[in-house]
Amino acid sequence: MKLNRRSFLKHFLAAGSLLAGAGSLLSACSGITRSDLPNADTSGKLTVPLDEIRTSILYHASLAPSGHNSQPWFVKVISQNEWIIGADPSRRLPAVDPQNRETMLSLGAFAENLALAAGTFGFKAAITVIAEDSLARDILQVSLVPAATIDYPLQRVARRMTVKNGYLSTEIKKSDLDALSTPLNGHLVYFPAGTEHANCIREGAIENFRIQAQRDDAQRELVNWVRLGNEDARRRRDGLTVEGMEIRGLKGWFVRNFVQPEDFLQPGFRRQGIDQTATLARQGGGWLVITSRGQTVADLIETGRRFERMALLARERNIAIHPMTQYLEEKAGINQIAANHQANMIPQFLLRVGYLNRYPEPVSLRRPVSWFVQ
Numbered sequence: 144m145k146l147n148r149r150s151f152l153k154h155f156l157a158a159g160s161l162l163a164g165a166g167s168l169l170s171a172c173s174g175i176t177r178s179d180l181p182n183a184d185t186s187g188k189l190t191v192p193l194d195e196i197r198t199s200i201l202y203h204a205s206l207a208p209s210g211h212n213s214q215p216w217f218v219k220v221i222s223q224n225e226w227i228i229g230a231d232p233s234r235r236l237p238a239v240d241p242q243n244r245e246t247m248l249s250l251g252a253f254a255e256n257l258a259l260a261a262g263t264f265g266f267k268a269a270i271t272v273i274a275e276d277s278l279a280r281d282i283l284q285v286s287l288v289p290a291a292t293i294d295y296p297l298q299r300v301a302r303r304m305t306v307k308n309g310y311l312s313t314e315i316k317k318s319d320l321d322a323l324s325t326p327l328n329g330h331l332v333y334f335p336a337g338t339e340h341a342n343c344i345r346e347g348a349i350e351n352f353r354i355q356a357q358r359d360d361a362q363r364e365l366v367n368w369v370r371l372g373n374e375d376a377r378r379r380r381d382g383l384t385v386e387g388m389e390i391r392g393l394k395g396w397f398v399r400n401f402v403q404p405e406d407f408l409q410p411g412f413r414r415q416g417i418d419q420t421a422t423l424a425r426q427g428g429g430w431l432v433i434t435s436r437g438q439t440v441a442d443l444i445e446t447g448r449r450f451e452r453m454a455l456l457a458r459e460r461n462i463a464i465h466p467m468t469q470y471l472e473e474k475a476g477i478n479q480i481a482a483n484h485q486a487n488m489i490p491q492f493l494l495r496v497g498y499l500n501r502y503p504e505p506v507s508l509r510r511p512v513s514w515f516v517q
């Protein structure tokens with residue numbers, strides 16, 4: 144039988160689960176990960192050069208999570224201690240995040256990491272919202288003010304990551320939940336696996352993923368952020384790499400070398416994505432819902448900051464969290480949530496949660512500081 148690329152892909156899809164099991168065979172041929180790339184690349188152009196401490200503060204800020212790993216931030220350096228953090232319009236996700244809600248949450252996480260890192264270097268970061276709405280370009284103003292050094296393990300920021308596979312079904316312990324709840328200050332709710340509400344969230348997460356998988360504009364937008372080949376990943380240092388999508392071993396090698404991002408638009412790939420999401424959604428110890436007081440830029444930035452503080456604590460306690468956002472992006476999901484909850488209960492994150500036996504090292508890539516500083 145002659146095997147052209149199309150039939151090769153078809154066979155690959157059919158054999159997907161079989162290949163997934165062959166993981167260890169080709170572990171030597173792995174994809175590019177964060178530790179393969181130096182973070183001190185200075186190939187960008189800075190109008191005001193930053194010293195090592197300030198570069199390190201911004202590097203740690205950039206380890207924040209973001210939807211599709213779009214890293215939607217830029218930083219305008221006014222002076223050594225005065226910066227503007229903005230939302231880069233070329234990094235928006237209009238098909239799934241038309242109002243920049245998720246961009247604001249990601250900028251909040253960026254701001255939180257920035258404040259923590261600044262504290263360890265003896266600066267208080269005074270961060271104020273300057274944007275009037277979430278579609279503005281300049282969002283936050285940062286002033287670094289000399290202050291007493293805070294004792295915070297910055298390694299925590301470097302080790303946080305989104306994990307999707309390998310969740311245990313154990314319920315989250317009360318002591319851990321109390322710790323994770325502290326930064327959220329009343330805006331975190333936990334639904335243990337098996338409860339009626341957890342089942343409802345799980346089914347909604349799967350259903351809205353399915354709806355989004357059929358929306359061409361959303362899938363084309365996703366394709367723009369998929370970095371399958373190592374060279375592409377190295378050149379762009381953003382988006383979703385094969386390692387970041389947790390496609391490992393023989394399957395990962397195949398995807399890196401033979402699959403094109405546009406293949407994700409094929410019905411077979413879409414179906415496989417839905418099946419995988421359904422499998423993942425059934426793993427773990429339940430769901431966390433993070434809510435906010437309102438929908439202003441300040442509310443979203445504050446929620447992103449609190450979310451990041453929680454995510455850093457979760458990593459320390461061997462707890463994985465996986466945002467599953469389609470429920471909050473699709474009209475059907477948004478309407479269903481609005482119809483069944485009070486108006487002041489505004490969910491901003493739906494997170495699958497679970498303990499891990501072993502926490503992996505972070506793999507998602509980041510642009511070097513000089514690439515996002517102006």
Ligand SMILES: Cc1cc2nc3c(=O)[nH]c(=O)nc-3n(C[C@H](O)[C@H](O)[C@H](O)COP(=O)(O)O)c2cc1C
Nearest residue numbers: 208209210211212245248304305466467468469507
């Ligand atoms: C607002 C927001 C929404 C996200 N939504 C999803 C999602 O729906 N599915 C998913 O797998 N990951 C989601 N993520 C996780 C990102 O894909 C992840 O943060 C990014 O790839 C960088 O990886 P890291 O968190 O390991 O650093 C989301 C993250 C944020 C901040």
